[in-house]
Amino acid sequence: MRDGEQVDPVALCAWLSAKLPDIVSSNSVLQIRQYPAGFSNLTYRVSLETDGVSRDLVLRRPPRGVNSRSAHDMAREHDMLAALHAHGVPVPRPLARCDEVSVIGVPFYIMEHVDGVILRGRASAELPSDPAESRALLSALSQTFAATLAQLHTINVSSGPLSAMGKPDGYVQRQIVGWTKRWVAAQTSPVDEMDRVAAWLDANQPSESRACLVHNDFKYDNLILERASRSRVRAILDWEMATIGDPLMDLGTSLAYWVQADDAPVLRSLGLGVTAMPGSMSRCELVHAYALATGHDVSNAAYYYVFGLFKVAVIAQQIYARYVQGLTADARFAQLAVAVSALASSAWHVTRTGEI
Secondary structure, three states: OOOOOOOHHHHOOOOHHHOOOOOOOOOOOEEEEEEOOOOOOOEEEEEEEOOOEEEEEEEOOOOOOOOOOOOOHHHHHHHHHHHHOOOOOOOOOOEEEEEEOOOOOOOOOEEEEEOOOOOOOOOOOOOOHHHHHHHHHHHHHHHHHHHHHHHHHHOOOOOOHHHHHHOOOOOOOOOHHHHHHHHHHHHHOOOOOHHHHHHHHHOOOOOOOOEEOOOOOOHHEEEEEOOOOOOOEEEOOHHHOEEEEEEEHHHHHHHHHHHOOOOOOHHHHHOOOHOOOOOOOOOOHHHHHHHHHHHHHOHHHHHHHHHHHHHHHHHHHHHHHHHOOOOOHEEEEEEEEHHHHHHHHHHHHHHHHHHO
């Protein structure tokens, strides 16, 4: 566990034995390890051994120095997973949540551990070594990616717990206003292109397309894939920003993460470059596959792509600001200011060319 992000195993074991007595007892032995990847909420594997039986759980908690009542609301994320699990959406099953800070210092929740493969990096070791097999897998996985996002956007959110997870009316405007405010609040130095992109997004707002469940961070490293068939999704992770809103805004965020081989090197170095490898769809092909699966009009895809780039840049800036303030010691965050500038430059280029 990183400095300042430790979880007390004794306190956690005592709480778990009270909340999940069928899984954890007072004589259970816990080992807690922190997942090194991820840039927002912190995730830990909790390995248990009870009377010779081993089991893994996963703990999620907010990072230091954030408002846990906003995107880092553990209770909301837990309840979102519970509602999605009831709908048959492939998500880890939530097991318990703790709203009190007295146990480990912050609110948190526990969910089941899902075994599988996560693809990340520019040349993931999880891909076949044979180039032809790798291309075939990435081609199939691109189709799976588009189809899975499309399926999320067809879930019935008109009633039940999911219906209370967002306010779709005025969603596009609230997103533009909200992310612009977050940019202003998180700035550590001026980035003129971010300001120009924010103004362009505000001046060119499209009308709402429709309302549905939106994940808001749908990308490869939030998908757990089957080990035997790595083009099939076992679970979708990281629902902290999910809500009810415009699906094309969700598509725009996914496009921002979908790096291509001809993108700027700094973008390809962000750890998302598996999509730039041979066999993967281009962003245009991904938009086309999504349109075929949903029947949605995607003629204004460039707007949503600009929004996605702007949003990802703001997220990077928020994390970088926490690093500058000394709220995290994670060395990965030191170079995020460079990423913010590159994302802003890409977004501004798209506003002038319309190219995705």
